Amino acid sequence: MAQTSRTNGKGRQRPRAGNGSHEPEGGTPTRDYSIAAVGRALDLLEALSRIGPASLAALASDARCTRTAGFRLLRTLEARGFAIQDEARGMWRLGARWGVLGRAAVEQGALAATAMPFLAALGKTSGENAYLRVRDGLESETIAIFQTDPGLRIYSEVGKRQPLHAGSSRLLLAHAPEAVQTQVLAQRLPRFTPATRTDSAWIAADLQRIRARGYLLTTDEVIAGAATVAAPVRDASGQVVAVLSVSAPTMRMRPPRPRSLLPLVLDAAAKLSRALGASVAETAARPADPARKGTTAGASSQDAEAGTAVLASPGPHSIFR
Numbered sequence: 646m647a648q649t650s651r652t653n654g655k656g657r658q659r660p661r662a663g664n665g666s667h668e669p670e671g672g673t674p675t676r677d678y679s680i681a682a683v684g685r686a687l688d689l690l691e692a693l694s695r696i697g698p699a700s701l702a703a704l705a706s707d708a709r710c711t712r713t714a715g716f717r718l719l720r721t722l723e724a725r726g727f728a729i730q731d732e733a734r735g736m737w738r739l740g741a742r743w744g745v746l747g748r749a750a751v752e753q754g755a756l757a758a759t760a761m762p763f764l765a766a767l768g769k770t771s772g773e774n775a776y777l778r779v780r781d782g783l784e785s786e787t788i789a790i791f792q793t794d795p796g797l798r799i800y801s802e803v804g805k806r807q808p809l810h811a812g813s814s815r816l817l818l819a820h821a822p823e824a825v826q827t828q829v830l831a832q833r834l835p836r837f838t839p840a841t842r843t844d845s846a847w848i849a850a851d852l853q854r855i856r857a858r859g860y861l862l863t864t865d866e867v868i869a870g871a872a873t874v875a876a877p878v879r880d881a882s883g884q885v886v887a888v889l890s891v892s893a894p895t896m897r898m899r900p901p902r903p904r905s906l907l908p909l910v911l912d913a914a915a916k917l918s919r920a921l922g923a924s925v926a927e928t929a930a931r932p933a934d935p936a937r938k939g940t941t942a943g944a945s946s947q948d949a950e951a952g953t954a955v956l957a958s959p960g961p962h963s964i965f966r
Contacts, residue, residue, distance in 0.1 A: 685710050686718045690739070691922055693728065694881050698738040756887065757789040757803075760878075760917055764791035764889070767913040771906050773891040775913075776801055777878070778813060780821055783829055785814035785888075800871050800892045810834050810848055811841050812867040813875035813890045818848075819855040820877060820885035826852065840865035860911060861888075862903050864895060872898035874906045876914035881922025889914045 688708035693699065696707055705715035719737055722728035726742035750756075757777065764775040768791040777789040778801075785808075787801040809818040809829050818829060830845040842848055855861050864872045875890035891910055915928035 682718070685714060686722065689715055689718055690722070690727070691881050693737060693739050694922075695883070695924075698731065698736040700735060701737065704737060754788070756921075759920055760789050760887070760889070761791065763913050763917040763920070764789055767791070767889070767891065767909060768793040771891050771909050773797070773893040773897075773906070774799060776813075776890050776892060777887050778817065778890070779887045780809065780814075780817040780825075781806070783809060783825065785809055785817050788887075798894065800868055807867065808835060810843070811837060812863050813861060813873050813888050813892075815848070815851065815863075816855055816861045816875050816877055816888045817885070819852040819861075837867050838865050838869045840869075842866065860907060862907070864898070870895050872903055874903050874910045876907075876910045877918075878914050879918040879921065879923040879927055883923060883927050886921070887917075889917060 685708065688710065689704055692704045692707035696703060699707075701712055701715055701719065704719070705712045708715065710718075719728050719730070723730060723740070725740075727740045728737055729740045730737050756779070760777045764777060768775040772793060774793055774797055775791045776787055778785045778787050780786075784806045787803055787805045790799065790801065790803060792799060807814055809815065809821070809825075811834075818826060821829075826849070830849055834843040834845070834848075835841075836843050842851070859877070861875045862873070863875070866873075871892055872895045873890050873892040875888050877885040878887040878889050880886045889910065891906060918928045919925065
């Protein structure tokens with residue numbers, strides 16, 4: 646018997662839990678082992694991560710469950726340390742136990758493992774190597790790579806770290822807390838190639854452009870002769886947690902090829918974001934077709950136009966206001 650699906654209030658479709666089976670596109674029935682109560686508990690936890698601290702009514706509405714079911718589930722989670730209620734205000738928030746699970750997930754390489762199928766699909770579709778980087782303090786680190794062809798040059802390796810101001814790492818800096826941006830921009834920034842930007846005022850302005858545009862194209866900034874197309878990856882809270890990119894020699898990335906690869910990279914980043922719990926609304930926005938706009942001086946490498954805003958873009962960094 647086919648299973649129905651419902652929307653969780655943020656545009657995402659999820660299967661309705663049950664004990665029957667469903668028939669996938671291939672036509673072969675597969676067993677559905679989902680448990681409704683567990684699904685509702687996870688819906689509540691995702692709601693807490695997005696809108697918490699929040700009232701029971703708000704959480705139940707966001708998770709599309711009754712207040713009675715929501716209250717019982719939250720009390721169960723509270724007893725295990727996964728949820729906390731402020732008795733004075735009646736507000737619920739995530740409990741400290743999630744810190745333990747979060748650290749364990751990081752140690753077990755959960756993000757890299759989740760990303761690999763998407764990196765592989767992007768690599769095979771684009772014909773180029775695909776990379777995933779995260780921010781760690783004032784640096785970025787490569788945590789996953791899919792090498793499409795052993796003969797293609799690798800521009801990074803798992804565990805490699807680099808500053809945040811250059812190349813695809815600047816996308817991570819654009820979405821870092823302002824305190825991190827201030828620390829980075831206050832330093833003397835290293836130059837890797839003649840094309841590396843080290844002017845803190847220019848970089849601060851470019852961070853705003855990156856947030857508005859929703860992607861980044863760079864050439865020669867970290868390694869001479871390498872071009873990169875990068876897009877942000879978000880988690881269930883909507884925060885940017887990684888940058889997904891493809892990189893290739895500039896001889897294979899002459900215009901208009903970088904822009905032809907951009908939709909593939911954006912799509913892969915959006916799919917990975919949804920796998921991490923980001924809502925459809927947070928990942929569906931796309932910049933305006935860059936081919937219809939010209940470039941202007943002072944913009945990011947090969948990529949000056951602002952495009953359609955993907956996030957509300959704040960003003961210039963406070964240290965330049």
